[in-house]
Amino acid sequence: MTCSIYAIAKKNSDFAPLLAQQQRACQQFKATLEIVDIFPKALTNSSNAKSLYSKALSPYLKPSIPAYALHPAGKTYDSQEFSQILSTHAHVQFFIAGAFGFEKEFLTRCTPLSLSPLTFSHEMAKLVLCEQIFRALSLLNNHPYHK
Numbered sequence: 351m352t353c354s355i356y357a358i359a360k361k362n363s364d365f366a367p368l369l370a371q372q373q374r375a376c377q378q379f380k381a382t383l384e385i386v387d388i389f390p391k392a393l394t395n396s397s398n399a400k401s402l403y404s405k406a407l408s409p410y411l412k413p414s415i416p417a418y419a420l421h422p423a424g425k426t427y428d429s430q431e432f433s434q435i436l437s438t439h440a441h442v443q444f445f446i447a448g449a450f451g452f453e454k455e456f457l458t459r460c461t462p463l464s465l466s467p468l469t470f471s472h473e474m475a476k477l478v479l480c481e482q483i484f485r486a487l488s489l490l491n492n493h494p495y496h497k
Contacts, residue, residue, distance in 0.1 A: 351381040352441045353483050356410045357476050358403050358448035359387045365473045372480035379487040383480060386410070399450040407445055407456065417443045417460040419452055420475055424462030433486035446475055 353376070369385055376383040390402040411417055416439050418424075427435070436442060445452075445460060449472075465478050488495040 351379070351436060351439075351487070352384060353381065353436070353444065354384040354386065354410070354441070355444045355446065355476060355479060356386045356388060356407055357446035357472060358389065358406065359446070359472045359476070360389050361387050362473050365477060368477055369480060372477070372484055375484050376487055379491050379493075381483075381487050383483060385476070385480070396450055399448060400453040400456075403447050403450070404453045404456040407447075410443065410445075411459055412443065415439070415441045415443050417445060418463040419445045419447070419457055419460035420465060420479070421447075421452060421457060421462040422464060422467075422469070424464035426464045426466070429482065429485050429489065432482055433489040436483070436486045437490050444479060446472055446479075448472070 373383045373385070388406045390406045416435070418435070444463070445456075447456075465475060465482070470478060485495065487493075
């Protein structure tokens with residue numbers, strides 16, 4: 351099982367140890383949690399942000415791999431439902447846009463997913479997503495973490 355997270359984000363050394371801890375935790379279930387931060391250098395203003403996000407993230411979209419885009423209007427899942435996403439695929443991709451969100455065209459290529467009605471910083475959303483991936487793996491492997 352591989353879960354790949356692609357985020358429009360600058361590296362943040364404050365969150366790096368927490369993300370690394372989540373990656374190590376997933377390894378106990380023989381799962382790889384891949385985190386790729388991408389920051390388009392040409393990003394200079396809000397008018398071109400969404401198209402730059404699409405251009406930066408599109409090469410990572412693989413048609414044969416289920417793709418989920420974090421989006422406020424996306425479907426919310428409880429932990430059991432979320433674990434079922436992982437149970438049926440060997441590889442799942444997650445995409446996190448920058449502050450201006452996704453272009454509509456990019457969203458048509460993914461399944462929109464919401465972690466919560468609350469708004470999180472990109473780093474916090476990435477960390478919450480990593481924790482939910484670990485929780486889903488725990489559920490699938492009958493590990494007591496979920497309880």
